[in-house]
Amino acid sequence: MALIQIDLQKTLHGAGGDLSLDISTGIDAGEFICLYGASGTGKTSTLRMVAGLMRPDQGNIIVNGTPWYSSSDSINWKPQQRAVGYVFQDYALFPNMTVKENLNYALSKQQSQSMVTELLEVMDLIDLQHRKPNTLSGGQQQRTALARALVNKPQLLLLDEPLSALDPQMRSALQDYIIQMHKSYGLTTIMVTHDIGEIFKMADRVLELADGKIKQSGPPTILFSSQSVSGKFQFTGEVLSIVKEDIIYIISVLIGNNMVKVVADEKEASQLAVGDKVLVASKAFNPLIRKLH
Amino acid sequence: MIEWSPIILTFQLALITTVLLFLASVPLAYWLSRTNSKIKPVIETLVSMPLVLPPTVIGFYLLVALSPRNQFGAFLSQYLGLELLFSFEGLVLASIIYSLPFMVHPIQSGLTLLPDSIREASFVLGKSRITTFLKVELPNIKNNVLTGLVLSFAHTIGEFGLVLMIGGNIPDETRVASIAIYDEVEALNYSTANTYSMILFAVTFIILLGVYFINGKNLNKTWR
Numbered sequence: 001m002a003l004i005q006i007d008l009q010k011t012l013h014g015a016g017g018d019l020s021l022d023i024s025t026g027i028d029a030g031e032f033i034c035l036y037g038a039s040g041t042g043k044t045s046t047l048r049m050v051a052g053l054m055r056p057d058q059g060n061i062i063v064n065g066t067p068w069y070s071s072s073d074s075i076n077w078k079p080q081q082r083a084v085g086y087v088f089q090d091y092a093l094f095p096n097m098t099v100k101e102n103l104n105y106a107l108s109k110q111q112s113q114s115m116v117t118e119l120l121e122v123m124d125l126i127d128l129q130h131r132k133p134n135t136l137s138g139g140q141q142q143r144t145a146l147a148r149a150l151v152n153k154p155q156l157l158l159l160d161e162p163l164s165a166l167d168p169q170m171r172s173a174l175q176d177y178i179i180q181m182h183k184s185y186g187l188t189t190i191m192v193t194h195d196i197g198e199i200f201k202m203a204d205r206v207l208e209l210a211d212g213k214i215k216q217s218g219p220p221t222i223l224f225s226s227q228s229v230s231g232k233f234q235f236t237g238e239v240l241s242i243v244k245e246d247i248i249y250i251i252s253v254l255i256g257n258n259m260v261k262v263v264a265d266e267k268e269a270s271q272l273a274v275g276d277k278v279l280v281a282s283k284a285f286n287p288l289i290r291k292l293h
Numbered sequence: 294m295i296e297w298s299p300i301i302l303t304f305q306l307a308l309i310t311t312v313l314l315f316l317a318s319v320p321l322a323y324w325l326s327r328t329n330s331k332i333k334p335v336i337e338t339l340v341s342m343p344l345v346l347p348p349t350v351i352g353f354y355l356l357v358a359l360s361p362r363n364q365f366g367a368f369l370s371q372y373l374g375l376e377l378l379f380s381f382e383g384l385v386l387a388s389i390i391y392s393l394p395f396m397v398h399p400i401q402s403g404l405t406l407l408p409d410s411i412r413e414a415s416f417v418l419g420k421s422r423i424t425t426f427l428k429v430e431l432p433n434i435k436n437n438v439l440t441g442l443v444l445s446f447a448h449t450i451g452e453f454g455l456v457l458m459i460g461g462n463i464p465d466e467t468r469v470a471s472i473a474i475y476d477e478v479e480a481l482n483y484s485t486a487n488t489y490s491m492i493l494f495a496v497t498f499i500i501l502l503g504v505y506f507i508n509g510k511n512l513n514k515t516w517r
Contacts, residue, residue: 053413079416086417092410096432105428106418152419 002026003188004156008049008059012212014040021045021212027190029155032182034199035192036223037209043192044089046209047158050190051086052079063156085149085157085187089164091141093133099144100129106151119147122184123177139170143177150181157182159191163198168257175201196223196277197256200236221279234281239274253280295488298465299473303493306381306469307449310388311396314445315438317389318396323426325397326404341394348391352458355387359459377459384460384467388449395444403434436508443504447497 004027012019021042027033035043048054049069050061058071068077094102103116120126123143133141142162149157159178163171179202182189193199199206199220206223208215216222221234237255249269251262262280264272272278321340325333343351359366359377369375377383407430415425431438453471460467462476470489477486 051417053417079413080419080421082417083419084417086414088410088414090408090410092408092414094411094415094429094433096429096435105415105420108419148414148418 003029003031003064004050005060005062006046006050008046008056008061010042010045010049010054010056010059012042012045016040019212023209023212023214025207025214025217027188029188030186031188032179032202032204033190034203034206034220035190035209036194036196036199036206037215041209042212043209044160047086047160047190047192050156051084051158052077052082053086083152083154085152085154087142087145087149087157087159087162089160089162091133091145093141093144093148095133098130098132099125099136102133102144102148103151106148108152111152115151115153119150122180123147137170138166139174142166142174146174146177146181150185150187153185155188157187157189159189161192161194164194171195171198178202196220196236199223233287234279236277236279239272239276239278241274242269242272244269251278253278255280295485296464296473299468299470299489300492302381302465302468303450303470306384306388307446309385310392310449311442311446313385314389314392314396315442318393318400318441319431322397322400322404325401340397343391344394348452348454349458351391352387352455355383355390355455355459359383379459379461379463379467381466384456384469387455387459388452391452391455392445392448395448396441399437399441399444400434403437404430407433439507440504443500447500450493450497 006027007024008021010021012021019040019042023042023046035046037043045054049056052068055076056069056071059069060067060071061069063082067073067075068082069075094105097105100116100120103119104113107113107116120129123146125140125143125147128136128140128144133144136144146162162178163174166174175198178189178191181187191202203220205218206220207217208223235255237253237260240252240254240259243250243252247266249264249266251264251269251272253260253262260280321336325337325340356378357363359369361367361370361376361378366378369377375382377386411429411433412425415429416422420428451471452469453475456467456469456472457475460469460472462468462472468476470493474486474489474493477483477489
């Protein structure tokens with residue numbers, strides 16, 4: 001049975017008019033879910049309703065068989081009772097407290113300090129523990145926010161576009177931290193993100209939202225190909241240029257920080273434009289592997 | 294040699310007023326910063342009224358309300374034993390009303406400017422509203438709180454019209470420094486009036502300078 005069963009309806013009043021959010025899904029224990037979709041499709045609102053920061057109009061949230069929210073039974077647990085791990089887009093660190101104090105604040109009454117010490121260590125915050133948040137870089141603040149969200153040992157970790165404000169290198173490093181935490185603490189994680197590379201790197205399953213509904217749900221590859229490719233290896237990237245050479249086209253694709261060139265015929269090239277997200281896969285040939293020294 | 298009692302009385306009044314006003318203003322400012330209630334503009338207007346009304350207007354209505362001939366005043370004196378007219382307690386009450394905007398406004402604006410996510414982060418970490426307020430919200434608006442405390446204190450020292458209306462000029466009870474200065478000038482004791490005035494001037498100058506100094510330094514630290 002799924003760890004979390006979500007079935008939520010809510011009418012949101014946004015700048016672009018009303019949006020009726022209607023989300024229904026089950027999430028298994030240990031899954032890493034990415035919520036993907038354009039701005040204003042209800043990704044953050046979904047996260048906030050799970051955390052208890054926003055009240056749905058109707059529906060149910062059932063976690064481990066316990067209803068956190070149920071409109072038919074008038075149950076609505078407070079955020080304090082749900083005690084999920086939540087990382088806000090703006091980090092929401094307490095400016096009056098140092099890194100360590102931010103973590104200590106999160107401790108519950110009977111909890112010992114050991115969790116704080118452990119998290120300071122794994123998140124490489126030992127040297128920064130006595131600094132105030134406003135003296136830290138974006139990545140350091142984000143690590144603090146992530147560590148703080150885990151002090152209570154939540155089952156469920158909710159991340160609201162945690163990496164959107166960081167540069168690519170910092171982003172990549174933090175993705176590794178998040179994956180590490182997800183695995184070593186046995187978390188179930190839901191992350192809102194716009195970044196396709198991030199989804200491929202991190203998600204077990206992606207939920208694509210459009211107009212307040214789940215448009216599709218499945219492994220990250222569903223986002224980019226109607227028919228699934230069972231490639232020996234596959235990467236996603238962004239088209240940088242399309243150059244015609246004689247009768248073929250050379251498509252330059254940026255994958256991670258590397259540019260690769262792919263040959264395409266006229267029909268394939270005509271479907272692509274610069275800036276498109278593409279899947280680059282190989283099926284018939286065995287890729288070569290060499291050790292770098 | 295001058296009488297010290299008006300000076301001492303002034304600072305006693307300012308101190309007690311500031312403490313009580315702080316305790317009353319914090320819940321009010323918190324409510325104003327969070328509520329979407331329809332009566333919010335009305336309450337905000339009432340809080341701000343002392344800024345624009347002559348102190349004599351407030352003094353006049355307090356005089357009427359607290360008079361033992363009125364129901365409210367009679368109730369206070371009969372059941373609570375409070376004789377608020379021409380007494381120190383009455384001055385404290387009047388000063389609280391008179392300085393209300395100076396305490397409520399800075400605290401309210403500080404709370405309004407705090408990002409919601411900070412409050413929500415604390416809730417998600419399992420902390421109650423009260424813990425969140427005392428440990429997170431209040432410490433993060435401490436400059437606003439300091440401004441409110443000092444402005445209320447200094448403003449109470451500067452009261453005159455209101456004290457004259459409902460306090461009168463009773464030595465050791467309601468004869469604060471501002472009244473004493475007026476009294477001494479009336480009696481042509483210019484040198485005594487000058488001494489009182491100099492003391493008030495110096496003390497309030499130092500207090501305000503301290504606030505600007507501390508707030509300026511904190512701002513530099515935060516926005517470096």
